[in-house]
Amino acid sequence: MKLIYKGKTKDVYSLDQHQVLLKFKDDVTGEDGVFDPGANTVGLTIDGAGKSGLKMTKFFFERLSELGIATHYISADLDEVSMVVKEAVPFGKGLEVICRYRAVGSFYRRYAAYCQEGDTLDGLVEITIKDDERGDPTISDDTLDMLGILSKPAYVQLKELTKKICDVIKAELAKKDLELYDIKLEFGLDKATGDLLLIDEISGGNMRVYKNGNYVAPMDLEKDFLGA
Template identity: 60%
Template sequence: MKIIYCGKTKDVIEGDGATHLYFKDDMTGKDGVFDPGENQVGLTVTGSGRSGLAVSRFFFEKLEANAIPTHYLSSDLEARTMAVKSVTFFGHGLEMICRYRAAGSFLKRYGAYANEEQWLDGYVELTLKDDVRQDPFIGKDALILLGILNEAEYETVVRLTKQISSIIKEELLKRGLELYDIKLEFGRERDTGAILLIDELSAGNMRVYKDNEPVAPLELEKLLLDDHE
């Protein structure tokens, strides 16, 4: 296996003719406190990598059953690896945030107008992956003008974001959990150019609440998978 990219919470490795994601025990946050909205490693929690992979596998399999195009191929929980399709990115990386309730950076930016936990009805925001510039938000017109994607691709990623987020929201609701927001990433399949959901689908990129209290990342796996065979 050869490491081709070292990320904050995952490494991209190649071997046996395939691409794999290795899930680390590092988590995003600040001052030792987990926060899926941060773009820096804030803490290391033993078992979080395996947990994140288990939750990701659960959701990717649900999406596959709903004919959603993703990069997921298979996973090995003990090795903490996920085999994925080879992709290219929109620019240097484009993330979609689907928001159901006002929290995190949305509340920091719009707190003069929005109330905490205000219903946002699946509002979608787009950000560029750029640690130096703190992952700036960007609109449709700028994305097209800068050649990051075209209008048809924009409509596709927004549609898929809403569809995927709704499926995940409903799965969580079955277990008495509420999805406040989720961050998704898309790319193009290298061989076909098809738009795919990429990255992971774990507590590391979503805010989930139970009885109006935030659910910790490792707790999400227990609540979600304890009754799943």
């Protein structure tokens, strides 16, 4: 295998037939030793975090596949803490799509003059560009189109697909009395076919989940949700 990219929480290796292998690490994003799914830097290392994230990711990708939703997922190896996926082409240098059901995190910090922390949001979709140097700024559909990153019709498709996926994830979590406050997804185009795919991971590391009003940390979430 050839190493393509060393990421914050995963390393990416090239395989044959437009496939890549993602090797999950125990590093998680955050600041000053505190986990934050929206942070741009590795904040801490938690033993077992990679395997925990992969277990959640495997569950959700397989559930979405059952519903006919296209993702890059092919297979997962929990012992090797790795996942084989279809090779995908990002939009621009990469976009992050956030779906929000509660006003928390950066949304609340930006709009605190207009809402209370924890206020209900109806699956609000925001898009940010992946740019650590500039703090992953939010970007509008007009700007995405003007800069040639994502056309307006593609934006509408992406937004609708995001809400569909996140509603599935929210409903699955609710079965265990867990409430999804927000989640960060990534999308790309299948390098072989050009189809729109959900990529990256779906784990406690890229979502905020609460139970009875209390925040559930990523590894506790995996244990609570999957009964590990």
